[in-house]
Amino acid sequence: MVVSRFAPSPTGYLHLGNARTAIFSYLFARHHGGKFILRVEDTDRERSTQEFEQMLLQDLQWLGLEWDEFYRQSDRFDLYKEYAQKLLESGHAYPCFCTVEELESERKRAEEKGVPYRYSGKCRALTPQQVEGYKKEGRPYTLRFRVPDGRVVVFEDLIKGHISISVEDFGDFVIVRSDGTPTYNFVVVVDDATMGVTHVIRGEDHIPNTPKQILIYEALGLQPPRFAHLPVILGEDRSKLSKRHGAVSVRNYREEGYLPDALFNYLCLLGWSPPEEGKELFSKEELIRLFSLERVNSSPAVFSKEKLRWLNGVYIREVLPLDRLVEELLPFLERAGYRPDKDYLRRVLQKTRDSFETLKEGVQRLRPFFAGELTYSEEALKTLQTQQATAVLSAFLHKLQQRELSGEGVKAIAKEIQKELGLKAKEVWHALRACLTGELEGVGVDILCEVLPKEEVLGRVERALSKSGHRRPADTPQALLCEDFHRREDSPGLS
Numbered sequence: 062m063v064v065s066r067f068a069p070s071p072t073g074y075l076h077l078g079n080a081r082t083a084i085f086s087y088l089f090a091r092h093h094g095g096k097f098i099l100r101v102e103d104t105d106r107e108r109s110t111q112e113f114e115q116m117l118l119q120d121l122q123w124l125g126l127e128w129d130e131f132y133r134q135s136d137r138f139d140l141y142k143e144y145a146q147k148l149l150e151s152g153h154a155y156p157c158f159c160t161v162e163e164l165e166s167e168r169k170r171a172e173e174k175g176v177p178y179r180y181s182g183k184c185r186a187l188t189p190q191q192v193e194g195y196k197k198e199g200r201p202y203t204l205r206f207r208v209p210d211g212r213v214v215v216f217e218d219l220i221k222g223h224i225s226i227s228v229e230d231f232g233d234f235v236i237v238r239s240d241g242t243p244t245y246n247f248v249v250v251v252d253d254a255t256m257g258v259t260h261v262i263r264g265e266d267h268i269p270n271t272p273k274q275i276l277i278y279e280a281l282g283l284q285p286p287r288f289a290h291l292p293v294i295l296g297e298d299r300s301k302l303s304k305r306h307g308a309v310s311v312r313n314y315r316e317e318g319y320l321p322d323a324l325f326n327y328l329c330l331l332g333w334s335p336p337e338e339g340k341e342l343f344s345k346e347e348l349i350r351l352f353s354l355e356r357v358n359s360s361p362a363v364f365s366k367e368k369l370r371w372l373n374g375v376y377i378r379e380v381l382p383l384d385r386l387v388e389e390l391l392p393f394l395e396r397a398g399y400r401p402d403k404d405y406l407r408r409v410l411q412k413t414r415d416s417f418e419t420l421k422e423g424v425q426r427l428r429p430f431f432a433g434e435l436t437y438s439e440e441a442l443k444t445l446q447t448q449q450a451t452a453v454l455s456a457f458l459h460k461l462q463q464r465e466l467s468g469e470g471v472k473a474i475a476k477e478i479q480k481e482l483g484l485k486a487k488e489v490w491h492a493l494r495a496c497l498t499g500e501l502e503g504v505g506v507d508i509l510c511e512v513l514p515k516e517e518v519l520g521r522v523e524r525a526l527s528k529s530g531h532r533r534p535a536d537t538p539q540a541l542l543c544e545d546f547h548r549r550e551d552s553p554g555l556s
Contacts, residue, residue, distance in 0.1 A: 062094075062095050062096065062097070062257075062259070063089070063093035063094070063095030063211075063259050063260060064089055064095055064096045064098065064256065064257050064258050064259045064260070064309060065086040065087070065089050065090040065096075065097055065098070065126055065258065065259070065260045065261075066086060066097070066098035066099070066100055066256065066258050066261070067083040067086045067087070067097075067098075067099055067100070067103065067126075067128075067255070067261055068099075068101075068102050068249070068252070068528070069081060069083075069102065069104045069117055069356070070101075070103065070105060070108075070109065070512070071101055071103050071109045071110060071111075071113040071114035071374055072105060072108040072109055072110075072113060073119045073310075074113070074116065074120075074310035074312045074366070075117050075121070075159070075310055075312065076309055076310055076311075076313040076538060077294060077302065077309055077310065077311065077314075077328065077364065078207070078264060078293070078294050078302065079264075080120070080121075080124065080311050080324075080328055080331070081294065081328040081329075081331055081332070081456055082262060082263055082264060082291060083121060083124075083126060083429035084126070084325060084328055084329060084436055085122070085262050085291065085329075085333070085352070085354075085357070085384045086127075086260075086262045087126050087352075088329070088348055088352035089100070089260060089262060089350055089352060089354060091349040092298065092349055092352045092353065094463065095259075096129045096130065096257075097126075097127075097128050097129055097132070098129065098130045098131075098256055098258065099118075099121070099131050099132075100131075100134065100252060100256070101131075101132070101133045102134050102248070102249075103115055103133060103134055103135045103250060104134050104135065104243060104245070105406055106242065106243050106246075107199055109135075111541065113506075114133075115376055116191075116312060118397070119131050119314065119369070120311040120312055121235075122417055123311070123315060123321050124321050124325050125321055125322070125325055125345055126446065127246055130256070132252070133178065134248055134252065137248075137252070137502045138242075138344050139252075140251060140255065140468070141237075141243040141248055141251055143280065144247075145236060145243065145247070145250045147281060148204075148206065148236070148277075148280060148281070149204065151207060152207065153207050153277075153280035153282065154204050154205060154206050154207060155184060155204070155205055156184065156187060156188070156192055156195075156196075156202040156203070156204060156205075157162040157184040157185070157203045157204070157205045157233075157235070157257050158182060158184055158187075158195045158200050158201075158202045158490050159179075159183065160291075162239035162294075164180070164501065167180070167181055171289075177230070178231070179230075179231060179232030179273040180205070180232045180233050180234070181232075182232065182233050182544075183342075184459065185207065185233065187549070188222070191259045197245075197459070201239040202239060203237060203238055203239050204235065204236050205233045205234060205236065205245070206233060206234055206235075206236050206273070206276065206277060207233060207236055208228045208231070208232060208233050208234070208276060209228065209271075209276070210228070211228070212227075212228045212230075212276075213225050213226070213227050213228070214226050214228065214271075214272035214275050214276065214277060215229075216271060216285075216288060217287075218268075218288050218289060218290055218297060219260075219287055219288065219289035220289045220290055220291065220292075220354060220357050220361055221268070221290050223264070224266075224268065224271070226272040226274075230269070230273070231269070231272075231273065234273055236277075236501060242327070244430050245270070245276055245462055246270055246273045247277060248285070249270075249274060250274050250278055250281070251304060253286055254278065254281070254312075259286050259287065260287045260288075260289065261285055261287070261288050261289070262289045262291065262354075263288075263289075263290060263291065264290065264293065265290040265291060265292055266293070268290050269287055271290075276460055278280060279322040286436070286554065289354050291332060291357065292332055292358065292359060292360055292361045292362060292364050293361050294331055294332075294361065294363075294364050295361045295362065295363050295364065295365060296363070297363060297364070297365060299363070302364050307421075307499065310322070311411070314369075316421075317419055317421050318390065318393055318419035318420030318421030318423065319369070319373050319419055319420075319521065320373055320376050320377070320389060320420070322344075322345075322376055322380070323369070323372050323373040323375075323376040324369070324373075325345060325348075326341075326343055326366070326372060326376075326413070327341065327369045327372050328350075329343065329352075331362035331363075331364060332357055332358050332361075332362040333352065333356055333357050334356045334358060335351060336356070336411075336464045337342075337349055340474040341372065341520075342375065342380070365506070365537065367473050369416050370419065371418070373418055373419055374417075374418030374419075377415075377417065377418065377419075377420075377423075378414055378415045379476075383407060383410060383411065383414075386410055386414060387403055387406050387407050387410060387422060390406070390410070390420050390423055391403070391406065393420045393421060393423065393424050394406070394424055394431065397424045397428075398404060399424075399432075401430075401521075405454070405512075409427060409430045409510050410511050412508045412511055412512060413426070413427060413504060413508060414424045416504055421556060425502060426482035426503060427504065428498075428499075429497060429498040429499065429500075429503065429504060429509055430504075430509065432499075434524075435498070435499035435521065435524075436499055436500060437495065437499045438500050438501070440495075440500075440501050441494075441498075441500055441501055442495075444491055444492060444495040444501065445492070445495050445496060445525050445529055446513040446527055446528070446529055447529075449488060449492070450486070450491075450492035450495065450496075450525075451526060451529040452480055453482065453484070453488070453489050453492040453493065454492060454493075454496055454525055454529075455521050455526065456477075456478045456481065456482065456528050457474060457478060457493060457522060457525070458519065458523070460474045460477065460478070461474065461515070461522070462519065463517065464511055465515075466511055466513075466514075466518060467511060468508060468511040469508065469512075470509035471493075471506060471507050471510045475493065475506075493506045494506050495525070496521055496525035497510075497513075497518065497521050497522075531545065
């Protein structure tokens with residue numbers, strides 16, 4: 062049976078690159094009807110936190126990943142001690158009493174010679190009597206793996222192909238620190254072997270670790286899994302994706318209002334080529350059916366936030382069922398201080414779901430549907446304070462009071478006002494938009510009037526007129542425009 066795993070360290074947020082690794086591991090296991098394991102690698106006591114672990118789990122669940130088994134390395138220290146002892150007894154590991162100062166001195170000598178540093182192996186030759194003597198003295202020590210001399214480790218990577226690395230590149234390495242905590246390259250072998258992992262899918266930055274792990278497998282008499290190393294994700298400037306390219310964690314995109322389905326879909330397209338050329342929209346079920354490591358590219362993938370944003374917009378406009386979109390948007394509205402009824406929100410989204418590409422943008426775009434009292438932008442306020450806008454709103458208020466409210470009805474009223482006052486269409490719509498939305502751009506006035514109660518629309522017109530400072534009870538729209546025209550004729554500098 063195929064068994065894959067994702068093994069994050071709880072030392073920070075879930076990076077997009079790690080999220081893609083988790084998704085590919087998950088899809089590979091599900092495609093083959095196998096098992097997907099989540100293992101939290103928290104042996105780094107200084108940097109690992111419970112808070113980061115919880116966020117990792119939440120973000121993976123949000124993405125839609127389900128795991129069959131869950132492990133935490135900090136719960137498995139007794140097992141690691143058992144396997145470390147096996148390596149000691151077989152002579153594949155030995156105690157190293159070198160101090161930090163001694164190791165630093167070795168490193169400096171290597172730098173002076175201009176060669177890569179590797180441990181000299183000076184503690185390899187210690188006799189059992191010397192080892193016992195040092196232990197009785199209370200000297201701290203690490204456990205190092207005895208790397209066989211002159212070996213070239215060869216393996217066939219499922220993505221990168223044939224890889225060979227000489228042991229001269231790294232030398233004897235630490236498997237247990239002086240404080241008793243095991244290191245990554247040791248525990249990952251014990252974990253993968255005892256959990257029955259058959260395929261290790263991870264980033265290509267782990268390629269230098271692979272020969273060390275293969276040697277440990279051999280020393281323990283265990284069969285190594287198959288390895289598949291994913292290429293890095295680059296920013297659009299072709300450098301490694303980092304914070305300078307903007308948000309790089311799943312949490313960031315979640316908070317910005319991206320949908321888990323869209324992010325899952327997009328991350329799959331970073332390095333994996335679908336069988337159907339040109340197709341970019343896939344459900345999770347389709348991806349499970351189609352995914353294979355043979356179609357993962359060995360060259361780096363380029364992340365485009367604009368492409369992700371576009372895909373997220375497609376999911377909002379076309380893919381998500383309306384009720385699901387209501388549930389996704391509701392928490393963002395609530396955080397902004399709005400408490401809409403779900404049925405009302407459903408009616409709003411029926412008319413507006415094609416007007417925004419992220420949920421956070423949706424809150425801003427749909428604000429006029431929920432705001433109890435509008436705030437006006439500087440441009441909208443300037444528009445409302447003109448005689449022209451006052452004339453338009455006075456006419457609109459008069460006509461709307463006598464009719465039913467609808468989008469088509471508002472269009473008809475706007476045409477009448479345009480003709481009666483001799484205005485351009487945009488002059489009428491600017492005044493109406495400023496009045497009803499507080500902005501000069503945004504959701505269509507006709508769409509707004511399809512959903513808002515008539516009383517709310519009339520109230521907004523009345524409030525806007527009260528801010529204009531021009532309207533008097535006896536004024537008519539035509540009189541207001543006439544007064545404004547003569548006032549401008551008398552203004553100095555008018556040609």
